[in-house]
Amino acid sequence: MIRLARVCASALLLSVAWAADLAYACPSCASPLEENRQAFVDTTIFLTLVPLMMMGGFIWWLRRRFRAMDEAPEIPVPESLLRDAGRFSKGG
Amino acid sequence: MPDDALGRPYGVPARRAPVLPNGVLGMLIFVATEIMFFSGLISAFVIGKSNAIGGWPPPGQPRLPVEETALNTAALLASGVALYFANRAFQRSSANTKRLLLLAIGLGGFFVLFQGAEWVALIREGLTLTSGQLGGFFYLLVGTHALHVVAGFIILLYTYRRLSEGNLDRFTFWPAQIFWYFVVGVWPVLYWQVYL
Numbered sequence: 001m002i003r004l005a006r007v008c009a010s011a012l013l014l015s016v017a018w019a020a021d022l023a024y025a026c027p028s029c030a031s032p033l034e035e036n037r038q039a040f041v042d043t044t045i046f047l048t049l050v051p052l053m054m055m056g057g058f059i060w061w062l063r064r065r066f067r068a069m070d071e072a073p074e075i076p077v078p079e080s081l082l083r084d085a086g087r088f089s090k091g092g
Numbered sequence: 093m094p095d096d097a098l099g100r101p102y103g104v105p106a107r108r109a110p111v112l113p114n115g116v117l118g119m120l121i122f123v124a125t126e127i128m129f130f131s132g133l134i135s136a137f138v139i140g141k142s143n144a145i146g147g148w149p150p151p152g153q154p155r156l157p158v159e160e161t162a163l164n165t166a167a168l169l170a171s172g173v174a175l176y177f178a179n180r181a182f183q184r185s186s187a188n189t190k191r192l193l194l195l196a197i198g199l200g201g202f203f204v205l206f207q208g209a210e211w212v213a214l215i216r217e218g219l220t221l222t223s224g225q226l227g228g229f230f231y232l233l234v235g236t237h238a239l240h241v242v243a244g245f246i247i248l249l250y251t252y253r254r255l256s257e258g259n260l261d262r263f264t265f266w267p268a269q270i271f272w273y274f275v276v277g278v279w280p281v282l283y284w285q286v287y288l
Contacts, residue, residue, distance in 0.1 A: 028139055028143070031143065033142065033143065036139065036142045036143045039139045039142035039143075042138070043135035043138055046131065046135060047128075047132070047135055050131050051124075051128060054124050058120070062111070062112075069111065
């Protein structure tokens with residue numbers, strides 16, 4: 001029963017997408033100027049792509065950095081620390 | 093006696109350079125939000141410009157100083173280049189770092205002063221926040237950027253002070269650079285959209 005209710009709710013939500021024209025949320029869509037309508041489409045594409053590009057670029061850069069770090073040797077532990085690891089050192 | 097898997101004494105932590113220092117990550121997130129903020133402003137401007145009846149700039153409004161601002165744009169870009177070379181000199185611990193950082197700060201200061209003078213001239217010609225769509229968008233977009241330039245200028249001054257005191261580290265210098273590169277990088281887009 002709950003599953004059926006979820007499916008119905010999802011279908012109802014999806015059907016709203018077909019009724020987007022009723023919302024009039026786009027002030028440029030009814031503009032008589034073709035340039036204005038085109039500007040709205042262009043900026044929508046731009047604003048959609050910018051965050052995706054930023055996130056994609058960051059992930060790509062992180063992957064490169066992780067790979068570079070895996071290939072780089074670990075920073076050696078100073079000899080002074082190796083000799084005396086403090087009072088918790090078993091060897092001390 | 094060494095006793096861990098890597099042969100180190102118990103209690104000695106494994107050492108590894110961080111993938112990304114906290115300051116850099118914080119600045120990158122902040123700059124990402126700023127990019128979206130400016131993208132929103134520029135998009136609003138582009139739609140507003142395309143909706144203008146009678147062409148753009150609107151008739152009866154003062155013309156924006158395209159050539160003078162091109163010079164100012166060059167100064168800001170040069171400031172970014174100077175900062176890049178300052179960072180390279182910093183990595184080599186070269187004495188040139190101070191000079192190059194000072195050059196970057198000076199060029200940034202020149203940009204702010206020049207823009208202030210440009211605004212005074214435009215206000216005298218009648219271009220104000222309430223004079224029309226051009227004035228409203230111009231002061232919103234360019235003014236927001238100017239605020240960022242001033243903030244970046246203060247950050248660079250702080251960096252210079254730390255460098256002069258001899259306690260500047262890359263974890264401070266790197267985020268400052270990211271912010272300044274953002275300020276420098278967003279300006280040509282604004283110039284192209286607003287002035288040209």
